[in-house]
């Protein structure tokens with residue numbers, strides 16, 4: 001059994017001016033190098049009509065040639081769920097993309113997505129039970145893993161970040177659902193990030209997924225270069241995960 005590690009010198013979720021980040025890819029890379037990081041993943045938001053992916057991939061390849069001896073640079077994009085089957089809001093061609101981040105920016109329920117406010121109203125009016133919502137969210141997450149893991153490595157972005165927005169708590173998700181999620185991640189080679197920005201998944205879920213053997217990269221979801229590789233929440237989680245046969249860099 002190989003030793004599993006949480007590596008605090010990586011940051012696998014960094015936005016640039018290609019979407020809503022404040023800084024260029026090159027400025028982000030320089031900051032990451034200056035902070036001693038060993039691996040970053042460039043991640044920008046896409047939608048079905050996004051047309052800049054080829055240009056984005058080309059640019060990152062150029063920066064790999066320039067900075068590749070100082071840092072490993074991966075190529076990712078982030079897209080939101082559009083239904084509980086786990087389909088994502090993606091453009092047709094993702095050539096050269098290595099990581100697909102699946103994001104719960106809205107709530108996948110049935111054949112559609114809903115804003116947090118809409119879901120809260122359904123809950124408040126007793127039109128949907130929290131158990132049903134948990135099942136749909138987990139179904140979407142597992143669905144994305146199976147649907148896209150042939151194209152690229154799927155990363156679940158800020159797992160459960162939508163829950164506090166609708167008044168639900170990840171602690172209330174049944175353990176069998178979390179187990180199904182863990183099994184799917186392992187079977188599809190998908191990753192579940194621990195997010196500094198969104199402070200999720202929280203310790204109980206992170207601990208469970210980790211013990212099940214899920215690979216869990218750490219990330220800041222930075223939208224400006226100053227926060228790259230800066231961990232507090234993530235560091236606390238990392239130090240509380242079981243240390244048996246693992247280490248913390």
Ligand SMILES: [Zn+2]
Pocket residue numbers: 078103105157158
């Ligand atoms: Zn996101």
Ligand SMILES: [Zn+2]
Pocket residue numbers: 013015043078157221
């Ligand atoms: Zn993001």
